[in-house]
Amino acid sequence: MTVRETFLELKRTPLYGTHKSLGARIVPFAGWEMPVQYSGVIDEHLAVRNACGLFDVSHMGEILITGPGAIKAVQRLGTNDIEKAVEGQCQYTPLCYPDGGVVDDCIVYRFGPERFLICVNASNTDKAFEWMRSEAGKMAAIRNVSADYAEIAIQGPFSAGILKKITDKDPAPVKRYHFIEAKAAGVPAIISRTGYTGEDGFEVYSAPDSAVKVWDALMDAGKDSGIKPAGLGARDTLRLEMGYPLYGHELSEKITPIEAGLGRFVALDKAGFIGREALKKQVEKGAGKAIIGFEMLEAGVPRQGYDVAALGVKLGEVTSGTHSPSLGRGVGMAYVDASLISPGINIDIMVRGRALKAKTVRTPFYSRQRGKIPA
Amino acid sequence: MEFPKDLKYTKEHEWVKLEGNVVVVGITDYAQDSLGDVVYVELPQEGVGVTKNESFGVVESVKAVSDLYSPVSGSVAEVNDAIVDNPEVINEDPYGDAWMIKVELSNAGELDDLMNADDYQKFIEEEK
Numbered sequence: 026m027t028v029r030e031t032f033l034e035l036k037r038t039p040l041y042g043t044h045k046s047l048g049a050r051i052v053p054f055a056g057w058e059m060p061v062q063y064s065g066v067i068d069e070h071l072a073v074r075n076a077c078g079l080f081d082v083s084h085m086g087e088i089l090i091t092g093p094g095a096i097k098a099v100q101r102l103g104t105n106d107i108e109k110a111v112e113g114q115c116q117y118t119p120l121c122y123p124d125g126g127v128v129d130d131c132i133v134y135r136f137g138p139e140r141f142l143i144c145v146n147a148s149n150t151d152k153a154f155e156w157m158r159s160e161a162g163k164m165a166a167i168r169n170v171s172a173d174y175a176e177i178a179i180q181g182p183f184s185a186g187i188l189k190k191i192t193d194k195d196p197a198p199v200k201r202y203h204f205i206e207a208k209a210a211g212v213p214a215i216i217s218r219t220g221y222t223g224e225d226g227f228e229v230y231s232a233p234d235s236a237v238k239v240w241d242a243l244m245d246a247g248k249d250s251g252i253k254p255a256g257l258g259a260r261d262t263l264r265l266e267m268g269y270p271l272y273g274h275e276l277s278e279k280i281t282p283i284e285a286g287l288g289r290f291v292a293l294d295k296a297g298f299i300g301r302e303a304l305k306k307q308v309e310k311g312a313g314k315a316i317i318g319f320e321m322l323e324a325g326v327p328r329q330g331y332d333v334a335a336l337g338v339k340l341g342e343v344t345s346g347t348h349s350p351s352l353g354r355g356v357g358m359a360y361v362d363a364s365l366i367s368p369g370i371n372i373d374i375m376v377r378g379r380a381l382k383a384k385t386v387r388t389p390f391y392s393r394q395r396g397k398i399p400a
Numbered sequence: 401m402e403f404p405k406d407l408k409y410t411k412e413h414e415w416v417k418l419e420g421n422v423v424v425v426g427i428t429d430y431a432q433d434s435l436g437d438v439v440y441v442e443l444p445q446e447g448v449g450v451t452k453n454e455s456f457g458v459v460e461s462v463k464a465v466s467d468l469y470s471p472v473s474g475s476v477a478e479v480n481d482a483i484v485d486n487p488e489v490i491n492e493d494p495y496g497d498a499w500m501i502k503v504e505l506s507n508a509g510e511l512d513d514l515m516n517a518d519d520y521q522k523f524i525e526e527e528k
Contacts, residue, residue, distance in 0.1 A: 050436075066462040067437045258436070258463055324484075326440050326460045348439035348462050355440075377458070 038083035039175050039236040047254050055148035057084040059257055066258035070350040073222050073263055074393070077181035077247050078255035082228070083236060086150030086171040088143045088157060095139045098161035103133060104282060104300060106292035110135045115202045115217050117290055120153060121300030125281035125307060129153040130272055132219060134204055142215075144176075146272050160299060175236035179243055180226030180263075182393075183250040188227055190246040191239070192216065196227060210235070210242035221260060223267035223389060262347050265356065268318050268388025274329060274344040275316045275358055283307040284360070285316045315363045316344065318388035319372060321355035325381040332375040333359045340365060343374065351391045358388070402429045404495055408511060409520035412453075412469040415495065416514060419502075422477055423511075426499045427459065427468065427490065430524050435461040438490040443479050443500055450476060450503060452510050457500065459490065468500065472510045478502040 035058045044051065049060035060081065063069065072078045090098050099107045105118035114135055120128040129149040134142040145153045154169045161167065179188055185197045194207040196216055204217035212235035220226035231239050244252060261271070270276045275285050282291050283304050292298075293305050321327060327346030332339050341361025349356045357374070359365075365372065368387045373380035407415040413431035417424040432438065440460040450456045450470040457468040483489050483498050490498040505511075515523060 061463070062436060065437050262462060324440060326465075328465065348460075350462070 036084075038081055039233040040081045040083065040177075040240055043237055043240055044081065044254070049254070049256060052257070054257055055084060055146070057147060059084060060254070062256040062258045063254045066256070066262060067350045069253055069255035069259035070262050072251060072253040073181045073224055073255055073259060074351060075182070076251035076253075077179065077183040077187055078222075078253055078259065079240065079243055079247070080178040080180065080255050080260055081176075081236075081240070082178050082260075083175040083233070084147035085176050086145040086147060086153070086169065087174045087230070088145060088150075088154055089168045089170045090141045090143065090157070090161075090165050091168075092139055092165040094164035095141055095166075098157070098165040098167070099133060099141050099143075100295065101161050101164065101298055102157055103131075104291040104298055104304065105133075106295045107133055107135060107141070108295075109292075112137050113203055113205065115204055115219055117202075119276065119282040119287065119290060120156065121282065121298075121304065122278065123299055123303065125283070125300045125303035126278040127272070127276045127280065127282060128156045128278075130270065130276055130282075132217075134215070134217065142170075149272060173232065174230045175233045175239075176228055176230050177236065177240055177243065178220055178222075178226060178228045179247075179252075180220045180222040180255075181224050181252075183247065183252070184224070184226040187243060187247040187250055187252060188216070188229075191242040199227075210238045212238060214239065221269060222263040223269075223391065224263075224393065261345075262350055265345055265347050265358070266349050266351055266389065266391040268358065268390060270316070270358075271345060275360070280314075280316065280344075280360060281307060281312065284312045284314050311363060313363050314341070314360060315366045316358055316360055317365050318356070318358055318386050318390060319374070319383045320352075320386045320390065321357075321374065322382040322384055324355075325374070325376050326355045327357035327374050327376070327383070333361050333365075334373045334375060334380065335365070335371070340372070346374075349390060355383075356390045357383075401433065402495065403517040403521050405517045407495070408471070408514035408516060409523075410469065410471045410514060411523065414469060414471050416471045416511070417499075418511065421508075422502050422504055423472055423474075424499045425456075425471060425501050425503060427494055428520070429494050432491050432494045432498075435459065435464065435466060435491075437462050438487045441483055441487045441490065441500075443481075443484060444476050446476055446479050448476050450474060450501075459487075470503070471514060472503055472505055472507070474503040474506040476501050477504045 044060040103118035215230040331343040346357030455467040
C-alpha cells in the first residue's frame, strides 16, 4: 500500500505519453516517472557516441534570480565566478554550505547582470531553492520556475545538423557553454550548447505544452541520421565514461568540490561566497580524501557502496560504477584516501566478498578524439 | 515473448529442462528482457552442490545485480563457460545457447513444484 501511495505522488513530464508510445521502460527517479531505457542502454549509449540521442530531462529544476542584486546573489551562492561569464554564456558551479559540503551542482545561464536562470538537479530542486532563498533572498528575487520549462537534450556528433533543421537560427556557431534564444519547431526556446554525455550537443528549454512538438520535430529531423530516444540508463553510463560527477555520488553534503577534483570551479580569489574558508583550507592543507577514477583489470562490475582496498586495508568506497559500453569493461569512481590520487595504483574492489583487481586511472575514461585514454 | 512448452519454470524466472537424470537450467526470456543488456555472469564450479531456492550465481546488467536461484537441489554436472566470456548471449538466446548449468538431481520430486509454460505466463501477467 505504501508503495502504491508513493507511486501516485510521482510527477510526469509532458513527454510521458511519448515515452510510453516509444516503448520506454519507466522507473521512479527523484520523484518523477522517467524513462530508463527504450531500445537498450548499450544501444542508446552507442547511438549518442556515434550519431545522436534524444533525452527528456524535463525533471531538472529551474530557478530564476532577478533584480539589481541578482549578480551579488549568484556570486554569494556559487563557488564559481559568474563575472567571468558574459551575457549568453552558461557556467557550471557547485553551491556549497559553509563547511564546503555541496547543496547542489548546477548550471547558471547569464541573461544579463540582473537576470540569471539556474538549472538544478531534480532531486535537489526544493532543497536548492530553499537554500538560495534563505541565503540570498534579501539580495534578489528568487523564484522556482521549474513548472515553466520542459527540457530536451540532443546529444551526439550529428546534433547540430539535426537541430538546425527545426530552428530559426543556426545553432552551429553557438560555442560550448553558450546559449541563444530562438524558435525550435516554431515555439520559443532557450538553446544551450551543453550536456552530460561528453559529446557535442544541446539542451533545449521550452514551455511544457510545447515539449511534444519539439521532441517530435527533432525525432523526425534526425530519422535519417540514426537518432534514437535515450533514457536515464544511457545518461548514466555516458556521464560515467566522462568522469562527470553526479550529485549523491561524487558530490554530496559530505563530499566537497575540492575532494571531487572540481577545484577549477571554485574561485578562491572571489570574496564572500558561502563555503570559501572551508574550501580554501582544503586546498592549502590538503583534503585527505579524494574522488578517483578506476578501471577493472578483471571481469566484474563495480557498484556504488562497494569497498575499495589496497593490501587488505579499506581505503574508501565506490561512488559510481558501471560496465562501460565504449570500453567493454568495468569502470568507476570512488571516494578514497588521498594517497590513491595518482593514476596507476593497484587496488582491489570488493565484490560480494571477493577482491577483484583494479587500477586507478585518470578521467575521462573515454575520449572521442583519442579513443580510450591510457592511464 | 516466448514460453517454450517443454520447459518448467520458477517464480524467480529460471527455466528447467529435463534430460534424463540431469536438468539444464537457464533464465527466461522475461528475465533477460527485464534485466536489459547483460554484461556479466558468475556461475558455480563443476561438482559443487546447489540447493533449491538458493543462489547459485549472479547475473548483472548495466544497471542491476540479480541473484540466480537454483530450481532444484543436486550437484553441478556441467557449466556453460561460453556465456561467461560472452554474457550478451543471455539476451540473444536465453533458452538455447545461454543455458547456464546442468544439475544432477538429488531429489527428482522437486520438479513437481515447478510451473508449466501456461502457469508461468499467467504468473508473469499477474506480476506486472
